[in-house]
Amino acid sequence: MPSLILEPDRLALKPEPIPAKKNPWYLNPYLHVGLTVLLSAIAQILFKVGSDQTPGGSLLGFASLKSGVIWLGIGCMIGSLLVWLQALRSLPLIIAFNLAAATQVVVPLGCWLFLGEEVSVLRWIGVFVVTVGVIIIAKPLAKLEERL
Template identity: 40%
Template sequence: MSGAFRWSTNPWFVLVLEAIFVTASEVLLKVGASKTRRVEGWEWTGLMSLASIWIWVAIVFVILSFICWIYVLRHIPLSIAFPLSNVVHVLVPLSCWIFLGEHISETRWCGIAIVVFGIAVVARPIAKIEEKL
């Protein structure tokens, strides 16, 4: 049991979990917002979206991602954690493409590749930094 506990409290694992929760929340918010009926004059508020179960599940994922993020910040320097958390800028478009059938243009694919490259640049020295933690 202690091995499972250590694995689940590994800050790097929690950072990945946080990115997954953020990605899930964004996709579910899109689904919920798309399925919400429109009320003239109140559309801009988004209040009608609160009637969607998808929105409430997304809110739960937002809360879980926040809890994970606080845990990550307790264990990983912000100057490392924040750039690595930008993996959501890759995961969200990919999830929308896979689950929602959204189109990703060639330009966006290039942008996603640049983000992946940036994350790799930031992640590269992590082994050295982890020794200091």
């Protein structure tokens, strides 16, 4: 029930302009792609840690399921799948999938930072080239967004 008492401050305000038909920020498909990238990179690193803890695994890697870390990774994977499905609502699959290539930048970075894996100079160059590719695809989209 709205209050019947008039608030002088509010009355002084100009009437609100009719908002342009724009989706709220949390429905932005690019945010969804970004979250997918982050969550799946975390999942990959957790899978590596977990599968290292359970060596001599079976053919399909079922032995790894004994590891709690693997299950944490599965949780991140499910989260990333849910945001990914949201992203697919409005983005073409090819575009969303190639923007998600940013995972290939985040994963080696995470391996280097958290797993202590060595990343050679040439490999860093590869990571840089992937970044350039993602920017090539993302740039015209960003311009299109601005115009909308």
